[in-house]
Amino acid sequence: MVLTVxxxxxxxxxxxxxxxxxxxxxxxxxxxxxxxxDLPDAAVRELSEETRTANVHLEQLGTYGRPGRDPRMRVxxxxxxxxxxxxxxxxxxxxxxxxxxxxxxxxVSTPRxxxxxxxxILTDGIERARAKLEYSPLATAFCAPEFTVAELRLVYExxxxxxxxxxxxxxxVAGAEGFxxxxxxxxxxxxxxxxxxxxxxxxxILSPPMLRx
Amino acid sequence: MVLTVxxxxxxxxxxxxxxxxxxxxxxxxxxxxxxxxDLPDAAVRELSEETRTANVHLEQLGTYGRPGRDPRMRVxxxxxxxxxxxxxxxxxxxxxxxxxxxxxxxxVSTPRxxxxxxxxILTDGIERARAKLEYSPLATAFCAPEFTVAELRLVYExxxxxxxxxxxxxxxVAGAEGFxxxxxxxxxxxxxxxxxxxxxxxxxILSPPMLRx
DNA sequence: ATAATAGTGTCTGTCAGACACTATATC
DNA sequence: GATATAGTGTCTGACAGACACTATTAT
Numbered sequence: 001m002v003l004t005v006x007x008x009x010x011x012x013x014x015x016x017x018x019x020x021x022x023x024x025x026x027x028x029x030x031x032x033x034x035x036x037x038d039l040p041d042a043a044v045r046e047l048s049e050e051t052r053t054a055n056v057h058l059e060q061l062g063t064y065g066r067p068g069r070d071p072r073m074r075v076x077x078x079x080x081x082x083x084x085x086x087x088x089x090x091x092x093x094x095x096x097x098x099x100x101x102x103x104x105x106x107x108v109s110t111p112r113x114x115x116x117x118x119x120x121i122l123t124d125g126i127e128r129a130r131a132k133l134e135y136s137p138l139a140t141a142f143c144a145p146e147f148t149v150a151e152l153r154l155v156y157e158x159x160x161x162x163x164x165x166x167x168x169x170x171x172x173v174a175g176a177e178g179f180x181x182x183x184x185x186x187x188x189x190x191x192x193x194x195x196x197x198x199x200x201x202x203x204x205i206l207s208p209p210m211l212r213x
Numbered sequence: 214m215v216l217t218v219x220x221x222x223x224x225x226x227x228x229x230x231x232x233x234x235x236x237x238x239x240x241x242x243x244x245x246x247x248x249x250x251d252l253p254d255a256a257v258r259e260l261s262e263e264t265r266t267a268n269v270h271l272e273q274l275g276t277y278g279r280p281g282r283d284p285r286m287r288v289x290x291x292x293x294x295x296x297x298x299x300x301x302x303x304x305x306x307x308x309x310x311x312x313x314x315x316x317x318x319x320x321v322s323t324p325r326x327x328x329x330x331x332x333x334i335l336t337d338g339i340e341r342a343r344a345k346l347e348y349s350p351l352a353t354a355f356c357a358p359e360f361t362v363a364e365l366r367l368v369y370e371x372x373x374x375x376x377x378x379x380x381x382x383x384x385x386v387a388g389a390e391g392f393x394x395x396x397x398x399x400x401x402x403x404x405x406x407x408x409x410x411x412x413x414x415x416x417x418i419l420s421p422p423m424l425r426x
Numbered sequence: 427a428t429a430a431t432a433g434t435g436t437c438t439g440t441c442a443g444a445c446a447c448t449a450t451a452t453c
Numbered sequence: 454g455a456t457a458t459a460g461t462g463t464c465t466g467a468c469a470g471a472c473a474c475t476a477t478t479a480t
Binding site: 361362363379380383384387399401403404405406407408409 | 429430431432433434
């Protein structure tokens with residue numbers, strides 16, 4: 001599943017199924033692993049079929065194998081979670097009649113909208129993303145390569161669904177070892193005083209972590 | 214993979230393979246999922262074949278599918294992590310010539326000892342267990358149903374490989390909401406002043422968390 | 427009494443949250 | 454000027470680590 005932040009909303013990529021079962025229903029994008037393909041490679045391949053991929057974080061989410069979850073046959077799904085910056089409009093893939101971004105609020109509030117057990121995969125992925133923002137620099141995966149502290153804060157606010165104090169947030173991310181790398185340039189794209197632009201730093205875990213309360 | 218704490222050491226259950234490939238080599242216990250079996254059910258079944266299971270925590274660890282990881286054919290392994298209190302001596306299963314506990318220090322320091330890619334699964338599982346002790350009450354899974362604060366502290370010290378101040382540790386676990394449930398009874402099995410006995414409480418996440426530094 | 431472990435109180439430094447304040451842009 | 458956003462300084466309350474101290478057992 002692919003998550004992004006666009007227009008102040010956490011969104012997931014969904015496709016409308018063009019074939020049975022669940023024809024016409026929305027589903028998470030996916031596909032079958034090739035006979036000689038490693039699992040992460042298959043995830044990257046499927047991802048690139050649905051969207052122009054650049055600067056995407058990809059990690060294994062979990063494996064779903066309940067008998068009967070696919071009415072055709074026994075299917076074990078190894079779900080991958082992708083976090084990406086706001087991308088150009090998604091493109092329809094081979095088995096997808098249509099692809100679009102849907103807010104997770106919409107998807108979560110209507111559990112029957114998604115085919116198979118994809119609602120369960122969706123909620124697991126959302127919770128994983130929320131948790132990982134705390135102790136990893138993954139929020140940067142939702143940003144363009146160069147971003148301001150305010151843009152990063154908006155990611156946290158959107159994914160967690162909270163408001164954060166801009167001043168304390170700034171002090172905190174600026175103090176987290178290896179989180180942000182200054183570029184030396186500034187931008188006024190949000191008006192007001194020019195803001196510094198940063199790239200993501202080398203840290204893989206944040207200390208101290210960003211805690212949601 | 215099964216982890217336990219015994220004699221102040223973090224230990225993993227390993228079996229000596231009785232059949233090819235890797236015949237005679239140590240490996241993590243496992244088996245194949247039945248055609249109509251859910252993944253957690255298969256994990257429970259395999260676990261009960263190797264050890265007398267009681268009061269065991271079980272969670273999905275990750276899925277390993279690199280082509281060539283099993284020389285016979287393409288095999289996708291869905292690894293489960295089990296955390297258990299010190300158990301009676303393990304019993305050999307169907308495809309295992311021998312089963313025993315091995316300290317993770319020994320296993321980790323000799324990466325070629327385990328068959329297949331089991332060393333990678335092992336290190337992933339150890340890291341998962343270490344991380345989960347921080348923000349979940351899972352340390353209690355390594356304890357008997359009733360335990361003292363000192364016994365719980367020994368679990369943390371063993372899994373993390375650190376020394377913790379007994380007084381600060383006591384204050385901290387006692388203050389963590391829903392972590393410990395007093396039984397009202399005491400024990401002197403470690404000598405000295407009688408210690409209260411606790412059961413694990415209803416909390417699923419710890420707040421505040423126990424932080425390793 | 428001595429030793430061992432259990433548990434509490436207190437001090438101190440660090441850090442999160444609240445928020446006053448300064449800085450630099452546009453209109 | 455007014456207004457918007459960026460960023461710093463300061464205060465306060467909570468909490469982690471260090472450790473003195475008390476409590477209750479066995480020998």
